[in-house]
Amino acid sequence: MAQAAQTAQTVRTDQAAQTGRAATGDSEFDRDTAVVRREPGVYDAHLSAGWTILHAVNGGYLLGLLGRALGDALPHSDPFTLSAHFVSASTPGPAVIRTQTVRAGGTLSTGQASLYQPDENGQEVERIRVLATYGDLDGLTQDVRTSATPPVLPPLEQCVGPADAPGLDLSRTWAILGRLDIRLDPATVGWALGDPSGKGEVRGWFSLADGRDPDPLSVLATVDFFPPTSFDLGLPGWTPTVELTAHIRCRPAPGPLRVAISTRNLAGGFLEEDAEVWDSADRLVAQSRQLAKAPR
Template identity: 75%
Template sequence: MSTSSIESPSAVATSEFDRDTAVTLRESGVYDAELSAGWTIIAAVNGGYLLALLGRALGDHLPHPDPFTISAHYLTPSVPGPAVIRTETVRTGRTLSTGTASLFQYAEDGTELERIRVLASYGDLDTLTDDVRTTATPPAIPPAGQCFSAADNPDPRIPGSSAIVDRLDLRLDPACVGWAVGAPSGKGEMRAWFDLADGRAHDPLSLLLAVDALPPTSFELGLKGWTPTVELTTHVRRRPAPGPLRVSITTRNLAGGFLEEDAEVWDSADRLVAQSRQLARAPRD
């Protein structure tokens, strides 16, 4: 594809998210990128931010613009700094195209280290029919003014020390923040209002960020350790309406040292705009 769908410098300047997920075409299918330190949790680069970056490159390379279903396997921990994304077209169809993308970083000797491998099918959300027979219902989250933001967090270690907190306008449901005061609910649930701090409007790429940007459900299960993602698959089902998103994450099967996290993302028009599931390693404590 041409470079036309890559954000122009002027557009990039308007949003932290677009600036930090910008990719530069090096040669056909190969994109240079810079992983920003602005989207880290403690020292780790957020998996949703990385997915959005890969999603942008693949949307440029494939003939269809929007990720309909995108699966990412996280291989090694990404770090802030330069990266290269190599994309490949698997099949081009009339309504869907399938492709792969790999994000690499560089070892000290310059060799490439693969961080993430993605397999995805892209389409055009604007061509979808208007039929809706959704039986799922939006999560019941109190008004944003009654929810907890990072500024209210009594435990500054998590997530207050994380750069990503400043990039997001996250309002956590009070029913899901017991972990922050040492009283986890015991339920594998996390819910929040979700926006970008600089007010950037939502699109399919910010949905890829939204599905992996809340504190892990394991916090409310009383486990405070790290829950590294093994694999994350997201279905983008609709272009989000203007306004804040609501994100609901549920874990129902913490077993054998692994857990799943199911995310739903709802837009301001009460439409289920994205569904995701990830497999993650459970914290050891």
């Protein structure tokens, strides 16, 4: 099995080189989510400033980072479900991830992980804590019974990216935009022109900017890469995540992803966001729900 996986990786690397795309394992996402095992269950990491919004590190990037550490610490390598509580805002710089195996079974294993950063006094401050279950996505049954349908999007070339909204230059405060290729459905970008629809919907195409094909770890991060639905509600500003739960349903096919995010209820200063991620083979590869604080 290990030899087959290595052969498949070699093929993907050769194909990526021919098309000018980054290969899985050799892209900016992989380098910036790398962890170094200090001792069993403990990993050193460096949070890259390239994945920040304003001055805080993006939550999806953090999910990828902790997801990689858990994939190394647990007997199984593929995330099935992950629930994250964002305790405090993460900032670029050194961090340590401490993991614990809760249960190691034959087909599923469960673990928890926390990411810490030093404060001005050198004391560790917890930033994010996750509980996750891992398994083998290639071992799942192919039986699918669903009423879910992929989002209907205009062709990618008819959707809009940051460069198409010169009056709304987010690149100065959203460094993460340089790492992502997001093309939004024009029907959901009225907020960028000062005319939000009020529906609380965001839809679009997604790829990593260097062309790296999706895998379970990058899909885990993708659920929190899009602009918040609060923008479409006419509420621009910081929308910090309180808790996020993601489910990875299958290994994604190569090619761009389609992402649809919606919120139905803003109350008490909080809103929920439900996300679906579909691959190029029209399969639902990930779902998530998060609770976030609405912008003031």
